[in-house]
Amino acid sequence: MAAVEIDVNYVAHLARLSLTPEETQRVSTQLGNILAFIDKLSEVDVSKVEPTAHAVPLVNVTRPDVVTGSLPTAEALRNAPTKANGLFVVPKIVE
């Protein structure tokens, strides 16, 4: 099976990863192998199988609209690298 060509730099940008040229080369090979492996699925005859977004035969899993409580703020912020006044502090957002 021919390896699928992927634009590693583009995918890396989408994932906000910065890769060295060596890493790009290595990841490119790895991703190619993964895709080739997944491609084996195309050998299976699925002409009689309904396409589905989920493998589990479950629908309508819901919860009642009830407030069950939240985390204490200190607990919610515990893993934040920086916090102030109850807020998660992040680099300035400019767009």
Place this chain on the structure above:
Amino acid sequence: MEYEAVIGLETHVQLKTLSKMWCGCANEFGAEPNTNVCPICLGMPGVLPVANEEALRLTALTGLLLNGRITPFAKFDRKNYFYPDASKNYQVTQYDQPSTLGGFVEFELNGGMGRVEITRAHLEEDVGKSTHFDRFSGVDFNRAGVPLLEIVSEPVITSPDMAYEYLNALKEILVYGGISDCDMEKGMVRCDVNISVRPVGQKELGAKIEIKNMNSFSGVRHALEYEIPRQIGVVSKGGKLSQETRRWDDVTGMTETMRSKEQAHDYRYFPEPDLMPFVPDEPYIASIKACVVELPLARKQRFMRDYQLPASDAQTFVWDVPLGGYFESAAKASKSPKAVANWVINNLRARLTETKTTLAEIKFPPAALAELIDLVDSGKISSRIAQDVFAEMFNTGEAPAVIVQKKGLLQVSDTGAIEKFCDEAIAANPKSAEDFRAGKVAALNFLKGQVMKLSKGKANTNLIGEILEKKLKA
């Protein structure tokens, strides 16, 4: 060459639920930062979101209120992007199989009717709120995961006014249906505007410009009033527009580029593996249908048609639904619905406010109001006395006929008696009589008042006028 604008709106509305979309945190505005958060809405690894059934119900109901349909199979998808206000680095939304499809909104526009077709209304989640400081931004995730409905219109809007009226009509429907409080001040409604221009008669659309995150309807109108001439200006001078996202600046009253197509997002939608599809059955859809209320515009038109009310009265009963219900009960028992509307709007509503009484606490039945109006229309009591009877009804709940009888308030239409009062009034006010004869018409009103006073408010107004004039001109 003449150009036309093609506008489509994506309107985001926070649903009126108690809890968030996937977790039991409160859906509440104005709480202290990061107090309504939990591992699920903070996007911690290993958590399992579960859909809020009320949010699904409100979404389906919206579909019907907008004259659309509930789809037999809906699913959720992940829309992937990085932004500090998105805790999970994706937003859960409905991409290709939304909960509702189709529909339209009708509204009054420039004295006629306008109509905007709806593409879909789908369910998604709100993101956190960022506050910007000098060198940093702070994020509050209280809003993250609040159920958000996105209502997408077809690109059929042609003017800023049409966009404005559509948005107002949409808001009114959503408030009416109990879908959302639509409080703009609290950011419960936000709008993305898609706009392009093309030469009149051309089929293909021009380059699509998106204006993101508008938080007021007048802002949308102003942005369009700026953006349409701007685009036409570029194109008509031979320039070329390319697809981009722009930002509206309320202060400068201008739009500016945010990002161009080259920097466009690649969201890589895929089915949300943690959430199961939603497949409503017949009884469910029937239960939603049972919740469909009469839409505001339909109600206004019905009140104008069935009761011959002026638009302003009808609108009052659209805004105040219980008062409209009360009016209908009384009007059904009356031959003069317009008079009933006057009494309900001018007298009853004022008394209710003054005395802090609710409609349910009113002591007399709605039909009694119709009876009171009947007494005036048939000439049994004067409209002046009707006010007293009404006050008495309101205080005691007694039937108007009983009050009239008990207090001897029947209108005096006996010409002899009224003539006597007229003679007395003229004799007591020779100056006014003189004035009237000299051509001062207003003097007659003063004399009429005097006669009414002498009759203790019971004399027939029309007869007073007739008799006085006859006597003074004699």
